[in-house]
Amino acid sequence: MLHLDYISCLLTILSTILIGKRLWYGWIIAAIxxxxxxxxxxxxxxxxxxxxNLLCIVLYAHNLSNWRPGIAKQGAASSALNNNPEAAEESxx
Numbered sequence: 001m002l003h004l005d006y007i008s009c010l011l012t013i014l015s016t017i018l019i020g021k022r023l024w025y026g027w028i029i030a031a032i033x034x035x036x037x038x039x040x041x042x043x044x045x046x047x048x049x050x051x052x053n054l055l056c057i058v059l060y061a062h063n064l065s066n067w068r069p070g071i072a073k074q075g076a077a078s079s080a081l082n083n084n085p086e087a088a089e090e091s092x093x
Contacts, residue, residue, distance in 0.1 A: 004043075008036045027064040031057050 011033035018026025041049030
């Protein structure tokens with residue numbers, strides 16, 4: 001039998017570390033953890049876990065969408081500077 005409580009514990013720790021390091025995929029792991037907690041809530045008939053964790057999934061998706069465009073913009077700006085050395089020199093001076 002799967003011990004979902006242990007899996008949730010590991011996912012909580014992992015997502016907290018990744019988000020603390022400002023890695024966007026920490027939000028995905030946190031959302032997976034919330035799904036695991038929802039499954040635990042349904043299996044144990046503790047339905048109070050469902051609304052809070054569903055709300056957390058929505059918040060994680062929102063945070064992920066806010067973080068990802070910023071990463072794409074940073075990547076585009078750095079590649080533009082790498083492709084145009086004159087622009088890189090101007091930004092330094």
